[in-house]
Amino acid sequence: MDAREVKQSLEDGGLRCTPQRYAVMAFLLEHAGHPTASEIFEAVNRADPRCSRATTYNNLRDLVRAGLVREVAVEGRAARFDAKSERHHHFICDRCGAVEDIAWYKVPRPDSRALGKRVLRDCELIFRGLCARCAPRHASRAVRV
Template sequence: MDVQEIRQKLEDSGLRCTTQRYAVMSFLMDHHEHPTAAEIYEAVNRVDPRSSRATTYNNLNDLVEAGLVRQVASEGRAARYDARGEQHHHFICDRCGNVEDLDWYELPQPALASLGRRVVRDTELIVRGLCTQCAPRRRSQAQNS
């Protein structure tokens, strides 16, 4: 991903392109495994230790607010982040907690009547179950010990 392109994206969103903010954005664009904030913090500083924990969180929040990054729902545990490239859905494994991408397809939107005055920013499909690693080899027996 081009340096200029990232800088442009940031500035178009009214965010200064600081070393630390650039590093977070760049990392997210290169890594599609839905890293947690802690993973991003660690990765960014492994290369060049110049970003504090608070800054990493601040920048992630800024990027989410600007719409450049989205938070992936992964209940209970640490929030995971995703530089929104092409659209996709998510699969969350009940057992190991991994979040995987699923191919995108159009979703019917909620009826306007049921939304009322709410303003929709984003719609995400979450499929839950057992991932390839955790799925049983044989039929049935899904929920045994």
């Protein structure tokens, strides 16, 4: 994705394209490894010290609200962020907390009785286990589901 497209997608989300916001969005598009807010701040701030920690957090919040970025909460660890591109599911490593993409496939929606008066807006499938890096060292913990 080139600079113009990034700018366009920010504006489509109702957000001005400021240098700091652009840097956060561009970083997420270039680094699909689900960085934490701190990692994003450190990288963006290293490249251009005009972007503070508060601004990184503010912009991540705005990007999530605008639907351009997805936030993935991980038990006992910092949240991770993901520029929304193609639909996909997530795999979370029980050992190191890494978040990885799993190719998307359709999941049936729940019965309307189960949903009751709730309004469904999104559905995500999260797989857990050991990532390729952790699996060989902890094979005994493996349990197929």
